[in-house]
Amino acid sequence: MKKFSFQLESVMNFKNQRLENKKAEHANIIAMVNQQNVKIDSLLGKFKGVNFEFNQKKMAGISIIEAMEYSGFLYKLEVEIQREKRHLEVLQKREEEKRAEVVEVKIETSTLEKLKEKKLEQYNKEVQKSEELFIEEFVSRNL
Structure with missing residues (x-):
């Protein structure tokens, strides 16, 4: 009997390659999210x-100019933190989409893998059946 070949093997290879690419993209976005968390x-x-x-300097006594510099710098940091948090939200949304x-591509590939397993099982049953028929025929001829 001829060797087993799955007709959709090239499609399955393409889907597996696509899955690996999507996993790599997802891993990159996760790294970006982690990096953004560290930055925040x-x-x-x-x-x-x-x-x-x-606060320590305020208790010890501080000039108005120095207090305004501290306030301005703290405000600038607050604005930057909020901007980075918004960027984090965008990255998290992209991560969820990826x-x-x-998951979608994994479902597609697992469906093809299950189909291949069923076809292989069917092929093996046919091979076993043909071997049994051959053995029966051989035994009946030798009697």
Whole structure:
């Protein structure tokens, strides 16, 4: 009997390659989200440090000009933190979309893999049946 060949093998290979590409894209976006979280944490740490320093100086006595500089810098940090948080939200939305794409392509590939398994099982049953018929025929001739 001829060797098993799955007619949709090229389609399955294409889907598997597409799945790997989507997984790589998803991993890149996850890395970007993590990097953005680190950036925000860094800015928050900087804000807390400067704010603590400002409060200490206020208690010790500070000039109005220096207080205005601290206030302006803290405001600038707040604005930057909010901008980076909005950017994080955009990245998180992209990550969710990529995850959905990965799931969709994974479903497509698993469907093809299940179909291939069924076809292989059917092929193996046919091979076994033909071998049994051959053995029966061989035995009946030799009797």
